[in-house]
Amino acid sequence: MNDTPGWASPGSAPSDSQEAGVPQPSAPTDGNGNAGNWSPTQPPAGQWSPPSIPGPGHGAPPPAPGWGSRPQGSGWGQPPAAKPGVIPLRPLGVGEILDGAVSAMRAHWRTVLGITLTVSVIAQIAIILVQRYLLPEPATVDPNATGTEALRQAADSARSTLISSAPSTLITLIATLFTTAMLTVVISRSVLGRSVTLSEAWSEARPRLLQLLGLTLLLALMAAGIMAVGVLPGALIGSTAGVGLILIGFMAACVVVIWLMVRFCLASPALMLERQSITVSMRRSAKLVRGSWWRMFGILLLTWLLTLIVTLIIAIPFGIIAMIVDGDGLSTFLTGESTGFGWPFLIISGIGEVIISTITYPLSAGVMALLYVDQRIRREALDLELARAAGLPGYDTRS
Structure with a gap:
């Protein structure tokens, strides 16, 4: 059985002659919409071969420079890999993945801006309305309380914070789903230069x-379940020893959650680009990440740090301006009393959030999609399929 799915662009469907659940490459088109030459079948994993060079007089063009041996980069006697789009079609380095994500944003800025700006504005308007009209008053905490009263107030404050953050988290989750889905399509096309x-x-x-939403909720429930299992024993004890057990269980649960999230980090692009089901996409992600967990973790951590830096650079000035303009917000910050925020604070901080989302959404989605492409190039020679899809000379037939 062929367990290596071919490159399936969004919108393509598996061939009727192939096994169900194994997507096959859709026929690439040129700028005029004419179908190119793409083999309807894919050889099993490990049987990829470079296109043959026809003898004199056959008239077929030779392969593009640097192909066949799948070069790692340019060097002495080694031409650079072909680059029809935002990345060279070969295994990528960390810098090339980040540069590819930024290049895709620049090359297709109208589409990217249209997606992120539209979704971000709608999401922030919804969040502002929820914060202004639907959220309950935050719980008051007496700094002089001790013993049982202090624990009760802390529990009330934690519960109030959780309730207050739930609507915003849900809205952000939905916004992220829309942007991730559409931006993955944009990135997949930009790899081919389209x-x-x-x-x-x-x-x-x-x-x-809907499937992407199901996948996201499933991963969130897995994480929540693991965290609950980690802290529940200590919470049931309830003594000083219980607090220590909660801390240990929380740390252990965090390690497990991080391991699982990295293991399944490529499930979303697999679901989008291969038209797989939720469970099959998770298995595909686990297969692609196997043996590269630390590399994937490092790239994802670097991406998270970059988005955090961008967030702080934009959020801090907008937050300061918002508190200055909104007198109630500034008094809340200075006195520590929770009196709520007015419209000026919510609007100005919302503008800052829209700018942050417009920058960070494409970066995160681009890195995830290019990580998926990179892992498939490394494990499944996807670069050859991408070369055919891009219409590079010499890749219209297989030897």
């Missing part, structure tokens, strides 16, 4: 949104 409009990205991402 453009995609906002309407095209939406039409191709829309059929996968």
